[in-house]
Amino acid sequence: MxxxxxxxxxxxxxxxxxxxxxxxxxxxxxxxxxxxxxxxxxxxxxxxxxxxxxxxxxxxxxxxxxxxxxxxxxxxxxxxxxxxxxxxxxxxxxxxxxxxxxxxxxxxMRRVRAVDGANDTLTVEAGVTLAEVQQAAQAVDRLFPLSLASEGSCRIGGNLATNAGGTQVLRYGTMRALTLGIEAVLPDGRVFDALRGLRKDTAGYDMKQVFIGSEGTLGIITAAVLRLFPRPRVVETAMAGIADAAAAIRLLGLARARLGEGLSAFELMRAPSLDFAVAAVPGLSSPFAGRHAWYLLIEASGQAEGDGLRQALDGMLEAGLEEGLVEDAVVAASGEQRRRLWGLREAQAEAQKHAGRGVKHDISVPVSAIPDFIARADTALQRAFPGILPFAFGHVGDGNLHYNPIVPRDWSEATRAARQGEINRIVHDVVAALGGSISAEHGLGQLRVAEAEHYKSAVELDLMWALKSALDPHGLMNPGKVLRAQP
Ligand SMILES: Cc1cc2nc3c(=O)[nH]c(=O)nc-3n(C[C@H](O)[C@H](O)[C@H](O)COP(=O)(O)OP(=O)(O)OC[C@H]3O[C@@H](n4cnc5c(N)ncnc54)[C@H](O)[C@@H]3O)c2cc1C
CATH class of the missing domain: 3.30.43.10 (Uridine Diphospho-n-acetylenolpyruvylglucosamine Reductase, domain 2)
Structure with a gap:
């Protein structure tokens, strides 16, 4: 029903x-x-x-x-x-x-309620972990593409509530794009049952979208109908050393042109974050003899067996070398080499702890504005806090960076905490000037409520409050998250 x-x-x-x-x-x-x-x-x-x-x-x-x-x-x-x-x-x-x-x-709530192979959908309850959803898809020879370093622990309800992103958004979109239907309990206890597996439905407002990304402030998601995709038969993974972020964006254009829809991941890491990953996690090493200012992890996947995809990837990297965008590149020759390259990307959270105290940002700007963002934010931070260490990694193909500068070593935790607001303001002002968002994929939670209030227009905040008041007039559903708690 x-x-x-x-x-x-x-x-x-x-x-x-x-x-x-x-x-x-x-x-x-x-x-x-x-x-x-x-x-x-x-x-x-x-x-x-x-x-x-x-x-x-x-x-x-x-x-x-x-x-x-x-x-x-x-x-x-x-x-x-x-x-x-x-x-x-x-x-x-x-x-x-x-x-x-x-x-x-x-x-x-851990049940897989239904698998519909012909419709390419999976209906699962909110408590199923992301890794279990991926396994359930694999069991019917399909792919559920959402992929996060936390996938063994995070649950599909949380992925929906945060509109999670991760490493495959470039090709498959965020959780919003991967969801066809939702079941949610409203703040008064009524059940909104829209567990529909439809790809087309223009019968009125698409109410499920209200709950995706609402961080538990509008209701509790209990189940969802998820989209499945053909499981790629071939995956090719490369890492490139590059000089700057401008080269990354030009190479992204080249990769799109050469690999088309096959391009599935395009991840950026800055030299210090790669160095700290190698230092922090035993067994990791840089695949390059020399050091580069930035690194790209590039992955493409497809259905056609044979070496066509590999040739396209090699061709793209060669063109990048000829155009001076790529300084050096390696292509994984085995599953083990692929895991080692991804290991460097997945170790970024560990690397950050190893590097020192940081201030985290989860920003997005138009992809074309990434070089400008980095240049402006770096300059402004260095001017305000000499000695601050640039540390950044992220899903650059989606315009999303985890821009997490490491504060000078002589700052105590109290100093870091006291200055965090100033650092946020510098970084987020640049984001705002470039038409970006202060939260690309992690949500506002309680961490960024005040920042969101600062940067969102009065009209946007009014719309958000109108929705909140209509669904949760007593402010009982996750108060103080996304929007300030009602007095
Ligand atoms: C190592 C690491 C790597 C990560 N990488 C990424 C990444 O690449 N991309 C990314 O997007 N995120 C990433 N995250 C963040 C996190 O894993 C995601 O936000 C994830 O979607 C949260 O899911 P969860 O089940 O843990 O939710 P929780 O942490 O339990 O909750 C998150 C929010 O959702 C709400 N919520 C949870 N379940 C429900 C429900 N059923 N109904 C309504 N509201 C609910 C909560 O109230 C809260 O506001 C990472 C986290 C870690 C620790």
């Missing part, structure tokens, strides 16, 4: 204690965590940057249980914080310090 189903969500003045007992009854003993040490892993975000308090952690096992939990919380005015794999990087899955909220973890 498709549509909005009503549940008994009549207003009530049920006291908090009564509501908590009712919540425990709904999920049963297997779905409740209330001891501080049991709740701790859910209260702390990835890397320990965010922590909150919670009255309970609830782990419903079905959509019906989620709906009953949400209706009960709504009646008792208990704030709710949805959580998936807890790998988010913006503090979106952590409650505030009041201890009033409940965390609603979707990790027990």
């Amino acid at each position: 498709t549509g909005v189903r009503a549940t008994a969500a009549a207003a009530s003045t049920a006291p908090m204690e009564g509501a908590l007992s009712r919540l425990k009854e709904i999920v049963g003993p297997a779905g409740i965590l209330e001891e501080p040490e049991e709740m701790e892993p859910f209260r702390v975000g990835f890397g320990g940057a965010f922590r909150g308090e919670a009255a309970l952690v609830l782990r419903p096992a079905s959509t019906a249980q989620v709906a009953q939990v949400v209706a009960t919380c709504a009646q008792a005015r208990i704030p709710m914080v949805p959580q998936g794999g807890n790998t988010g990087l913006a503090g979106g899955a952590q409650p505030d310090d009041s201890g009033r909220a409940v965390i609603i973890a979707l990790d027990r």
